[in-house]
Amino acid sequence: MKCVLTSAVCNNGIIDANKSQIINAILEFKDKADLILFGEAYLQGFYSLSFNFEDDVKVALPLDSSHIKKIQEQAKQCNIAVSFGFFELFENSIYSSQIFIDKNGEILNIYRRISSSWKEKYADEHYKEGKNFELFNFMDLKVATCLCGDLWFDENLYSIKKLNPDLILWPVYVDFSKKCWNDIEKYMYAIRTKTLEGKILLSNYSILEISDKPYLKGGATYFYKGKILEEIEAGKEGFLKVEI
DSSP, X not given: OEEEEEEEEEETTOHHHHHHHHHHHHHHTTTTOSEEEOOTTTTTOTTOOOSOHHXXXXXXXXXXXXXXXXXXXXXXXXTOXXXXXXXXXXXXXXXXXXXXXXXXXXXXXXXXXXXXXXXXXXXXXXXXXXXXXXOEEETTEEEEEOOGXXXXXXXHHHHHHHHOOSEEEEEOOOOOOHHHIIIIIHHHHHHHTTTOOSEEEEEOEEEESOTTSOOOOOOEEEEETTEEEEEEOTTOOEEEEEEO
């Protein structure tokens, strides 16, 4: 299976611009890849929520939103799967979710982040986490998804290990400095993968127009059993093509 890990710019709070980035990647890799992976909350941008529910209900998107349908249509036309993060509105609650759209444009999986560090401590009961990891099948591989901080809890590592996936998608948004990621943190992330049997694909991104927030400019990594097999280093944007 040919996978593309994105290290892409995200326009925080500008859904149309980020949707265009996803669609452009689908068009670029038509007939060249089977799956494109974008980072956590990429569609809206990680800092697009205020954690005031009355405001955020206008930012979060239900699964049947026109934005997601447009991406589904493009994935079907180009016969390529795509996975990206978004803030999901579901049953009057907001989740940090990762959607997997298959080559037929169908939603194959929705994963809702289990760890809570995506939200501010003052967030109320409208901001929720998922409960379980789960497997789904894609191109004869057993696939599982986790998001960002999930793998920093030993109980979550154990839960994923019990599922025994062939492939683990690990979309993130992290804002380490380039030096901190390249010299230290990427190796710490690698260590967290050491006990897992599956191949692990991580995509991060850089956020624009956040003047008071530090941000990491890009990065994408292919891990296996605690080792970095291939990567785009922090500080660089582009596409990392790997074969599973």
